[in-house]
Amino acid sequence: MSEIAGDANVGSLGSGAIVVETARLVIREFTPGDAEFILRLLNEPSFVANIGDRGVRTVEDAVAYLTGGPIKSYETNGHGLSLVALKETGEPMGMCGLIRREQFADVDVGYAFVPEFWRQGFAAESVLAVMEHGRRALGVGRIIALVSPHNTASARLLEKIGFMLGEPVALQPSGTEVLVYASEPAPSAAAGDASAPDNPSGRSGV
8 A cells, every 4th residue: 555665765755754655645754844835734724623723824833833743743752743745746735644642542643634635535545554654664553533523524534444433532731522533442442341431542633
């Protein structure tokens, strides 16, 4: 399904290190040079409605978001949200990656795309590639995804690629309620522990 790039492999589609490639996509690490695209993506009405308002209003804000978020996560966790670009043209389409949150034991996969790239299978393709990379290159096991209750399109995508729905949880510290999906049951539940909660821990937002 996808090719796992070597360590610190830098592609021609931007200066960020390539994380993984598929037949149609290049997923690479963000750099501050991606600020203009991020400014647009984070202010798309769909992003604000389904994920939240990140308060990014200028290119300078976008640089701060990237350096304090995804780029910092690469250094701290060895992974994070990455830019998704169309392999054929290099055009940025969205972002996808594994996110480490203190609230949850498992990493979650987040993704967001600008509208002109919806309904073409790009989100599912990127999520599956990022998950494969996480398991093969990073040793990640169970992966979760967090979805706003009204984001039915994202919920359908996750169910289509095999995620299972758990119970709602409140994100900390905001208290925002999200639905938790998981790539596989929690270890205790898989082992038949009747006392284990039905919901795994974890958001498909960014």
